[in-house]
Amino acid sequence: MKQRRRHxxxxxxxxxxxLHKRLCDYITDTNFSRNGQSTDMPMLKKAVKFWLxxxxxxxxxxxxxxxxxxxxxxxxxxxxxxxDDSHRLCEQPGMIVSPGHLRxxxxxxxxxxxxPMFLDDWLEQQKQSPENLPRLAFAVTFDDGWxxxxxxxxxxxxxxxxxATIFLVSDFLDTKHVFWPEQILHLLTTVPPATxxxxxxxxxxxxxxxxxxxxxxxxxxxxxxxxxxxxxxKTLDDFEIYEHLKKTFNQxxxxxxxxxxxxxxxxxxxxxxxxxxxxxxxxHTRNHARLNRLQSIEQLxxxxxxxxxxxxxxxxxxxxxxxxxxxxxTPDGERLVEAHYTAAxxxxxxxxxxxxxxxxxxxxxxxxxxxxxxxGLLATLGKGKL
Numbered sequence: 347m348k349q350r351r352r353h354x355x356x357x358x359x360x361x362x363x364x365l366h367k368r369l370c371d372y373i374t375d376t377n378f379s380r381n382g383q384s385t386d387m388p389m390l391k392k393a394v395k396f397w398l399x400x401x402x403x404x405x406x407x408x409x410x411x412x413x414x415x416x417x418x419x420x421x422x423x424x425x426x427x428x429x430d431d432s433h434r435l436c437e438q439p440g441m442i443v444s445p446g447h448l449r450x451x452x453x454x455x456x457x458x459x460x461x462p463m464f465l466d467d468w469l470e471q472q473k474q475s476p477e478n479l480p481r482l483a484f485a486v487t488f489d490d491g492w493x494x495x496x497x498x499x500x501x502x503x504x505x506x507x508x509x510a511t512i513f514l515v516s517d518f519l520d521t522k523h524v525f526w527p528e529q530i531l532h533l534l535t536t537v538p539p540a541t542x543x544x545x546x547x548x549x550x551x552x553x554x555x556x557x558x559x560x561x562x563x564x565x566x567x568x569x570x571x572x573x574x575x576x577x578x579x580k581t582l583d584d585f586e587i588y589e590h591l592k593k594t595f596n597q598x599x600x601x602x603x604x605x606x607x608x609x610x611x612x613x614x615x616x617x618x619x620x621x622x623x624x625x626x627x628x629x630h631t632r633n634h635a636r637l638n639r640l641q642s643i644e645q646l647x648x649x650x651x652x653x654x655x656x657x658x659x660x661x662x663x664x665x666x667x668x669x670x671x672x673x674x675x676t677p678d679g680e681r682l683v684e685a686h687y688t689a690a691x692x693x694x695x696x697x698x699x700x701x702x703x704x705x706x707x708x709x710x711x712x713x714x715x716x717x718x719x720x721x722g723l724l725a726t727l728g729k730g731k732l
Contacts, residue, residue, distance in 0.1 A: 387393075402728030403721050409697065410458060410732035416479035419460060419727065420709040421451060421690065425492045426499035433494075436531045436603075438573050440713050445502050447714055449536050452486070452506045460484040463510045464626055466667060469689050469704050470537040476700045486510035487691065487709065489669060491519060491628060493608055497617040503624050510612075512619070513630035513691070516656040521607040522614045524672050525634065526587045527576045528567035532603040534572040539563050545598035552590045580672070583639035620661070628667030629653045629687070637679035638670045650682045667691070680705070695730030 410417075424441040426662070427434050427447060434442060441450075452462070457638075465485040487493045491514040503510055517721070524532075524599070533542070542550070543563030543681060550562065558580040560567055579587055595602040611619075619625040631649040640646050650668070657665045664689035670679075673693025683690050689704035696708040710717075710726050717723040 348437050349706055354385075365618055367658065368727055387398075399721050399725040402726075404722035404728070406724045406732065409728075410482065416472070416476060416700045417482055417483070418463075418702075419484040420465065420707060420710040421454065421455070421484060421486050422691075422711045423448065423486070423488050423495075423713070424490055424500075424694060426488075426494045426502070431494075434656070435569075436528065436536055437569075438527060438531070438556065439569060439715050439729055443713050443717075445498050445720060448499065448502050449506065450720075451712060451717060451723060452502070452508050452516075455484040458482065462486070462506075464509045464691070465511045465628075465707075466626065472700055472704070479700065487669070488512045490525070490634065491611045491630070493516055493611050493615060496611060496619055500619065500624070502621060504622065507624075509624050509626050510624070511626050511667060513628040513667070514611070514657060515630050515632065515634045516653045516660070517632045518594065518610045518634070519616070519660070521610060522608050523610055524603055524605050526579075526584065528590060528609070529591055529603055530576055531569070534560075534562075534567040534575060535569060536566070536603075537601055541598075541600055545601055547595075549594055549597045550596075551596065580636070583633050583641070584633065602723050607650055611648035616661070627657065627661060627663075627665065628691075629657055629665050630668055630669045631671055632656065636674040637670065637676050638674040638680075640676075643678055646676075646679050650679060651686050653684055697727070697730070697732050 396557065423443050425433075425443070426438065426445055427437070427442050429444050429446070455462070460482045461480040461484070463480075463485055465487060468479065468483055468485060473534045486508060488499065488510060491512055495512055499510075502508075518639070540563075546554075546563050553575075554562065557567075557575045560571055560575070582590075629650075630653070632653045635645070635649045637646060637649070640649065654665050654668075667690070668683050668687040669691040670683075670693070675692065684705055688704075689707060691707045691709055693711065694706070694708045695710060698708055708730060710723070710730070712723065712726065716726050
Protein backbone atom coordinates (compact mmCIF):
# COMPACT_ATOMS: atom_id res chain seq x y z
CA MET A 347 0.00 0.00 0.00
CA LYS A 348 1.37 3.40 -0.94
CA GLN A 349 2.58 5.36 2.08
CA ARG A 350 1.20 8.84 2.49
CA ARG A 351 3.02 11.94 3.62
CA ARG A 352 2.03 13.13 7.07
CA HIS A 353 2.10 16.49 8.74
CA UNK A 354 5.11 17.19 10.99
CA UNK A 355 4.88 16.01 14.58
CA UNK A 356 2.44 18.04 16.63
CA UNK A 357 2.87 16.10 19.85
CA UNK A 358 3.05 19.03 22.25
CA UNK A 359 0.01 20.77 20.74
CA UNK A 360 -2.10 17.58 20.72
CA UNK A 361 -1.19 16.85 24.33
CA UNK A 362 -1.76 20.38 25.62
CA UNK A 363 -5.10 20.79 23.85
CA UNK A 364 -6.47 17.55 25.23
CA LEU A 365 -4.99 18.14 28.68
CA HIS A 366 -6.79 21.49 28.81
CA LYS A 367 -10.07 19.94 27.62
CA ARG A 368 -9.87 17.08 30.10
CA LEU A 369 -9.06 19.48 32.93
CA CYS A 370 -12.12 21.59 32.06
CA ASP A 371 -14.24 18.43 31.90
CA TYR A 372 -12.94 17.39 35.31
CA ILE A 373 -13.71 20.76 36.89
CA THR A 374 -17.22 21.05 35.44
CA ASP A 375 -18.11 17.38 35.97
CA THR A 376 -17.67 17.42 39.75
CA ASN A 377 -20.30 15.40 41.65
CA PHE A 378 -22.30 17.13 44.37
CA SER A 379 -24.51 15.70 47.05
CA ARG A 380 -28.09 16.91 47.55
CA ASN A 381 -27.10 19.44 50.21
CA GLY A 382 -24.65 21.08 47.84
CA GLN A 383 -21.53 19.67 49.46
CA SER A 384 -18.99 18.07 47.14
CA THR A 385 -18.50 14.32 47.35
CA ASP A 386 -14.78 14.20 48.07
CA MET A 387 -14.03 10.57 47.26
CA PRO A 388 -15.32 10.65 43.66
CA MET A 389 -13.50 13.95 43.19
CA LEU A 390 -10.28 12.51 44.61
CA LYS A 391 -10.48 9.42 42.42
CA LYS A 392 -11.10 11.56 39.35
CA ALA A 393 -8.20 13.84 40.23
CA VAL A 394 -5.78 10.96 40.78
CA LYS A 395 -6.81 9.26 37.52
CA PHE A 396 -6.56 12.52 35.60
CA TRP A 397 -3.04 13.31 36.77
CA LEU A 398 -1.86 9.72 36.36
CA UNK A 399 -3.15 9.77 32.78
CA UNK A 400 -1.42 13.10 32.22
CA UNK A 401 1.85 11.67 33.55
CA UNK A 402 1.75 8.54 31.39
CA UNK A 403 0.65 10.53 28.32
CA UNK A 404 3.61 12.86 28.79
CA UNK A 405 5.88 9.84 29.16
CA UNK A 406 4.60 8.53 25.81
CA UNK A 407 5.09 11.90 24.10
CA UNK A 408 8.68 12.17 25.34
CA UNK A 409 9.42 8.65 24.10
CA UNK A 410 7.94 9.43 20.68
CA UNK A 411 10.02 12.59 20.39
CA UNK A 412 13.20 10.70 21.23
CA UNK A 413 12.77 7.88 18.72
CA UNK A 414 16.14 6.80 17.34
CA UNK A 415 14.97 3.84 15.27
CA UNK A 416 11.83 3.04 13.26
CA UNK A 417 8.97 2.22 15.61
CA UNK A 418 5.48 0.76 15.30
CA UNK A 419 2.34 1.28 17.39
CA UNK A 420 -0.25 -1.49 17.00
CA UNK A 421 -3.81 -0.40 17.79
CA UNK A 422 -5.97 -3.34 18.87
CA UNK A 423 -9.76 -3.52 18.85
CA UNK A 424 -12.46 -6.15 19.16
CA UNK A 425 -15.97 -4.89 18.42
CA UNK A 426 -17.02 -1.70 16.60
CA UNK A 427 -20.47 -0.62 17.79
CA UNK A 428 -22.28 2.69 17.46
CA UNK A 429 -23.07 4.51 20.70
CA ASP A 430 -26.76 3.57 20.41
CA ASP A 431 -26.23 -0.04 19.26
CA SER A 432 -28.32 -2.43 21.37
CA HIS A 433 -25.50 -5.01 21.38
CA ARG A 434 -23.66 -2.76 23.82
CA LEU A 435 -26.16 -3.79 26.51
CA CYS A 436 -24.74 -7.30 26.58
CA GLU A 437 -21.02 -6.85 25.98
CA GLN A 438 -17.92 -6.46 28.15
CA PRO A 439 -16.94 -2.77 28.44
CA GLY A 440 -13.35 -3.37 27.34
CA MET A 441 -14.49 -4.95 24.08
CA ILE A 442 -16.17 -1.99 22.37
CA VAL A 443 -15.06 1.04 20.39
CA SER A 444 -17.50 3.35 18.61
CA PRO A 445 -16.94 4.22 14.94
CA GLY A 446 -16.37 7.82 16.00
CA HIS A 447 -13.64 6.92 18.47
CA LEU A 448 -11.99 4.59 15.95
CA ARG A 449 -11.95 7.48 13.50
CA UNK A 450 -10.45 9.76 16.16
CA UNK A 451 -7.75 7.27 17.06
CA UNK A 452 -6.59 7.10 13.45
CA UNK A 453 -6.61 10.90 13.26
CA UNK A 454 -4.60 11.15 16.50
CA UNK A 455 -1.95 8.78 15.20
CA UNK A 456 -1.73 10.74 11.95
CA UNK A 457 -1.39 14.00 13.90
CA UNK A 458 1.61 12.44 15.65
CA UNK A 459 3.24 11.86 12.27
CA UNK A 460 2.59 8.10 12.24
CA UNK A 461 2.17 6.37 8.86
CA PRO A 462 -0.58 3.70 8.58
CA MET A 463 0.72 0.35 7.35
CA PHE A 464 -0.39 -3.26 7.11
CA LEU A 465 1.20 -5.10 10.02
CA ASP A 466 2.79 -7.74 7.79
CA ASP A 467 4.19 -5.05 5.45
CA TRP A 468 5.96 -3.34 8.37
CA LEU A 469 7.35 -6.68 9.55
CA GLU A 470 8.60 -7.60 6.07
CA GLN A 471 10.28 -4.24 5.70
CA GLN A 472 11.72 -4.57 9.19
CA LYS A 473 13.41 -7.76 8.02
CA GLN A 474 14.42 -6.76 4.49
CA SER A 475 15.16 -3.03 4.60
CA PRO A 476 14.63 -1.43 8.04
CA GLU A 477 16.34 1.75 6.84
CA ASN A 478 13.32 2.41 4.59
CA LEU A 479 10.76 2.20 7.37
CA PRO A 480 9.08 5.45 8.47
CA ARG A 481 10.25 6.92 11.76
CA LEU A 482 6.85 6.12 13.29
CA ALA A 483 4.14 3.85 11.86
CA PHE A 484 0.90 2.41 13.18
CA ALA A 485 -1.05 -0.73 12.33
CA VAL A 486 -4.71 -1.42 13.12
CA THR A 487 -5.78 -4.91 14.22
CA PHE A 488 -9.09 -6.49 15.24
CA ASP A 489 -9.38 -9.70 17.27
CA ASP A 490 -11.95 -12.52 16.95
CA GLY A 491 -13.60 -11.74 13.58
CA TRP A 492 -16.73 -9.93 14.76
CA UNK A 493 -19.19 -9.10 11.99
CA UNK A 494 -19.38 -5.47 13.10
CA UNK A 495 -15.74 -5.12 12.00
CA UNK A 496 -17.23 -5.30 8.50
CA UNK A 497 -20.53 -3.46 9.00
CA UNK A 498 -19.29 -0.61 11.22
CA UNK A 499 -15.50 -0.75 11.12
CA UNK A 500 -14.79 -0.99 7.39
CA UNK A 501 -16.63 2.26 6.51
CA UNK A 502 -14.29 4.15 8.87
CA UNK A 503 -11.22 2.44 7.43
CA UNK A 504 -12.40 3.32 3.93
CA UNK A 505 -13.00 6.93 4.91
CA UNK A 506 -9.52 7.21 6.43
CA UNK A 507 -7.86 4.96 3.81
CA UNK A 508 -6.33 2.93 6.63
CA UNK A 509 -5.39 -0.77 6.31
CA ALA A 510 -6.08 -3.32 9.04
CA THR A 511 -5.57 -6.96 10.00
CA ILE A 512 -8.37 -9.12 11.43
CA PHE A 513 -7.40 -12.18 13.49
CA LEU A 514 -9.91 -14.93 12.75
CA VAL A 515 -11.17 -17.87 14.81
CA SER A 516 -11.39 -20.40 12.00
CA ASP A 517 -14.14 -22.72 13.28
CA PHE A 518 -16.54 -19.88 14.11
CA LEU A 519 -16.55 -18.26 10.67
CA ASP A 520 -19.81 -18.33 8.75
CA THR A 521 -21.74 -19.58 11.83
CA LYS A 522 -24.07 -18.05 14.41
CA HIS A 523 -21.71 -18.95 17.23
CA VAL A 524 -21.84 -16.84 20.39
CA PHE A 525 -18.62 -16.66 22.43
CA TRP A 526 -18.98 -18.01 25.95
CA PRO A 527 -18.45 -14.62 27.70
CA GLU A 528 -21.39 -13.19 25.74
CA GLN A 529 -23.48 -16.24 26.68
CA ILE A 530 -22.65 -15.64 30.35
CA LEU A 531 -23.46 -11.94 30.01
CA HIS A 532 -26.85 -12.78 28.52
CA LEU A 533 -27.61 -15.22 31.29
CA LEU A 534 -26.61 -12.86 34.12
CA THR A 535 -27.75 -9.48 32.78
CA THR A 536 -30.71 -10.17 30.49
CA VAL A 537 -32.61 -13.28 31.60
CA PRO A 538 -35.40 -12.47 34.12
CA PRO A 539 -34.27 -13.32 37.69
CA ALA A 540 -37.34 -15.53 38.21
CA THR A 541 -36.25 -17.71 35.28
CA UNK A 542 -32.70 -17.96 36.65
CA UNK A 543 -34.04 -18.85 40.11
CA UNK A 544 -36.22 -21.59 38.66
CA UNK A 545 -33.19 -23.12 36.93
CA UNK A 546 -30.77 -22.75 39.86
CA UNK A 547 -31.20 -26.12 41.61
CA UNK A 548 -28.79 -28.49 39.89
CA UNK A 549 -28.66 -26.77 36.51
CA UNK A 550 -26.64 -23.72 37.55
CA UNK A 551 -24.74 -25.19 40.50
CA UNK A 552 -21.52 -25.01 38.49
CA UNK A 553 -21.89 -21.20 38.22
CA UNK A 554 -22.65 -20.52 41.89
CA UNK A 555 -19.02 -20.49 43.09
CA UNK A 556 -18.00 -18.00 40.41
CA UNK A 557 -20.90 -15.68 41.26
CA UNK A 558 -20.55 -16.08 45.03
CA UNK A 559 -20.76 -12.33 45.71
CA UNK A 560 -24.04 -12.02 43.85
CA UNK A 561 -27.39 -13.57 44.62
CA UNK A 562 -28.30 -15.33 41.42
CA UNK A 563 -32.01 -15.40 40.78
CA UNK A 564 -32.75 -12.31 42.88
CA UNK A 565 -31.71 -9.56 40.48
CA UNK A 566 -30.09 -9.00 37.12
CA UNK A 567 -26.38 -8.29 37.39
CA UNK A 568 -24.82 -5.13 36.03
CA UNK A 569 -22.40 -5.48 33.12
CA UNK A 570 -19.55 -4.68 35.53
CA UNK A 571 -20.56 -7.40 38.01
CA UNK A 572 -21.10 -9.95 35.24
CA UNK A 573 -17.64 -9.05 33.92
CA UNK A 574 -16.19 -10.06 37.30
CA UNK A 575 -17.87 -13.45 37.02
CA UNK A 576 -16.41 -13.90 33.52
CA UNK A 577 -12.90 -13.17 34.77
CA UNK A 578 -13.31 -15.76 37.53
CA UNK A 579 -14.50 -18.34 35.00
CA LYS A 580 -11.20 -18.00 33.16
CA THR A 581 -9.71 -20.42 35.68
CA LEU A 582 -11.57 -23.08 33.64
CA ASP A 583 -10.61 -24.05 30.11
CA ASP A 584 -12.83 -22.82 27.29
CA PHE A 585 -14.11 -26.25 26.30
CA GLU A 586 -15.17 -26.98 29.89
CA ILE A 587 -17.14 -23.73 30.02
CA TYR A 588 -18.87 -24.49 26.70
CA GLU A 589 -19.75 -27.96 27.98
CA HIS A 590 -21.28 -26.50 31.15
CA LEU A 591 -23.29 -24.03 29.05
CA LYS A 592 -24.45 -26.74 26.66
CA LYS A 593 -25.81 -28.83 29.54
CA THR A 594 -27.39 -25.76 31.11
CA PHE A 595 -29.23 -24.78 27.93
CA ASN A 596 -30.35 -28.37 27.29
CA GLN A 597 -31.95 -28.45 30.73
CA UNK A 598 -33.25 -24.85 30.65
CA UNK A 599 -33.57 -23.66 27.02
CA UNK A 600 -35.08 -20.36 28.18
CA UNK A 601 -31.65 -19.30 29.47
CA UNK A 602 -30.01 -19.54 26.04
CA UNK A 603 -29.35 -16.40 23.97
CA UNK A 604 -31.09 -16.39 20.60
CA UNK A 605 -28.61 -15.58 17.86
CA UNK A 606 -31.15 -14.29 15.35
CA UNK A 607 -28.35 -12.64 13.38
CA UNK A 608 -24.73 -13.70 13.03
CA UNK A 609 -22.19 -12.09 15.36
CA UNK A 610 -19.23 -13.54 13.47
CA UNK A 611 -18.04 -12.72 9.95
CA UNK A 612 -19.89 -14.61 7.22
CA UNK A 613 -18.54 -15.81 3.88
CA UNK A 614 -19.89 -12.84 1.93
CA UNK A 615 -18.47 -10.44 4.52
CA UNK A 616 -15.00 -11.93 4.21
CA UNK A 617 -15.13 -11.71 0.43
CA UNK A 618 -16.15 -8.04 0.65
CA UNK A 619 -13.36 -7.32 3.13
CA UNK A 620 -10.81 -8.89 0.81
CA UNK A 621 -12.18 -6.95 -2.17
CA UNK A 622 -11.83 -3.68 -0.24
CA UNK A 623 -8.03 -3.96 -0.45
CA UNK A 624 -7.81 -2.64 3.11
CA UNK A 625 -8.10 -5.90 5.05
CA UNK A 626 -5.77 -8.83 5.57
CA UNK A 627 -6.16 -11.74 7.97
CA UNK A 628 -4.27 -13.57 10.69
CA UNK A 629 -4.93 -16.64 12.85
CA HIS A 630 -6.52 -16.64 16.32
CA THR A 631 -6.81 -20.44 16.87
CA ARG A 632 -9.66 -22.70 15.82
CA ASN A 633 -11.91 -22.11 18.86
CA HIS A 634 -10.46 -19.04 20.58
CA ALA A 635 -8.78 -21.45 22.97
CA ARG A 636 -6.47 -20.00 25.62
CA LEU A 637 -3.28 -21.97 25.11
CA ASN A 638 -2.39 -22.17 28.80
CA ARG A 639 -5.63 -24.08 29.47
CA LEU A 640 -5.16 -26.79 26.84
CA GLN A 641 -4.40 -30.23 28.23
CA SER A 642 -2.13 -31.78 25.59
CA ILE A 643 0.31 -31.04 22.80
CA GLU A 644 -2.22 -32.54 20.37
CA GLN A 645 -4.78 -29.90 21.37
CA LEU A 646 -2.16 -27.19 20.97
CA UNK A 647 -1.30 -28.39 17.47
CA UNK A 648 -4.97 -28.56 16.54
CA UNK A 649 -5.64 -25.00 17.67
CA UNK A 650 -2.42 -23.39 16.42
CA UNK A 651 -1.40 -25.34 13.32
CA UNK A 652 -4.72 -26.58 11.96
CA UNK A 653 -6.20 -23.10 12.31
CA UNK A 654 -3.59 -21.82 9.87
CA UNK A 655 -4.31 -24.62 7.40
CA UNK A 656 -8.07 -24.10 7.55
CA UNK A 657 -7.78 -20.35 7.02
CA UNK A 658 -5.37 -20.76 4.12
CA UNK A 659 -7.76 -23.20 2.45
CA UNK A 660 -10.67 -20.79 2.94
CA UNK A 661 -8.89 -17.58 1.96
CA UNK A 662 -6.59 -19.01 -0.72
CA UNK A 663 -3.78 -16.90 0.76
CA UNK A 664 -0.90 -17.65 3.13
CA UNK A 665 -1.45 -16.83 6.80
CA UNK A 666 1.72 -15.62 8.50
CA UNK A 667 0.42 -13.75 11.55
CA UNK A 668 -0.82 -15.29 14.80
CA UNK A 669 -2.51 -13.67 17.79
CA UNK A 670 -2.58 -15.34 21.22
CA UNK A 671 -6.16 -15.51 22.61
CA UNK A 672 -6.30 -13.61 25.89
CA UNK A 673 -2.53 -13.15 25.57
CA UNK A 674 -1.93 -16.55 27.17
CA UNK A 675 1.38 -18.09 26.07
CA THR A 676 2.97 -21.43 26.93
CA PRO A 677 6.47 -22.70 25.99
CA ASP A 678 5.02 -25.46 23.77
CA GLY A 679 2.55 -23.09 22.20
CA GLU A 680 5.28 -20.53 21.55
CA ARG A 681 7.45 -23.15 19.83
CA LEU A 682 4.55 -24.19 17.59
CA VAL A 683 3.79 -20.58 16.66
CA GLU A 684 7.42 -19.83 15.83
CA ALA A 685 7.63 -22.98 13.70
CA HIS A 686 4.54 -22.24 11.60
CA TYR A 687 4.08 -18.45 11.54
CA THR A 688 6.23 -15.43 10.75
CA ALA A 689 5.08 -13.24 13.67
CA ALA A 690 2.78 -13.19 16.70
CA UNK A 691 0.91 -10.54 18.67
CA UNK A 692 0.85 -10.58 22.46
CA UNK A 693 -1.13 -8.52 24.98
CA UNK A 694 1.99 -6.78 26.27
CA UNK A 695 1.58 -3.01 25.90
CA UNK A 696 4.08 -0.64 24.34
CA UNK A 697 6.06 0.39 21.29
CA UNK A 698 7.63 -1.99 18.80
CA UNK A 699 11.11 -1.09 17.61
CA UNK A 700 12.98 -2.40 14.60
CA UNK A 701 14.83 -4.61 17.10
CA UNK A 702 11.64 -6.09 18.65
CA UNK A 703 11.16 -9.83 18.16
CA UNK A 704 8.40 -10.41 15.57
CA UNK A 705 6.99 -13.09 17.89
CA UNK A 706 6.59 -10.74 20.85
CA UNK A 707 4.75 -7.83 19.28
CA UNK A 708 3.28 -5.29 21.70
CA UNK A 709 -0.14 -3.75 21.16
CA UNK A 710 -2.49 -1.15 22.66
CA UNK A 711 -5.86 -2.64 23.53
CA UNK A 712 -8.15 0.34 22.94
CA UNK A 713 -11.83 0.77 23.73
CA UNK A 714 -14.31 3.47 24.68
CA UNK A 715 -13.33 3.18 28.33
CA UNK A 716 -9.60 3.89 28.08
CA UNK A 717 -9.27 5.91 24.88
CA UNK A 718 -12.23 8.24 24.63
CA UNK A 719 -9.81 11.18 24.39
CA UNK A 720 -6.29 11.85 23.10
CA UNK A 721 -5.06 11.82 26.67
CA GLY A 722 -6.41 8.31 27.25
CA LEU A 723 -4.84 6.87 24.10
CA LEU A 724 -1.44 8.39 24.91
CA ALA A 725 -1.70 7.30 28.55
CA THR A 726 -2.36 3.71 27.42
CA LEU A 727 0.81 3.84 25.36
CA GLY A 728 2.74 5.49 28.19
CA LYS A 729 1.86 2.69 30.60
CA GLY A 730 3.59 0.17 28.36
CA LYS A 731 7.16 -0.64 27.46
CA LEU A 732 8.74 2.26 25.60
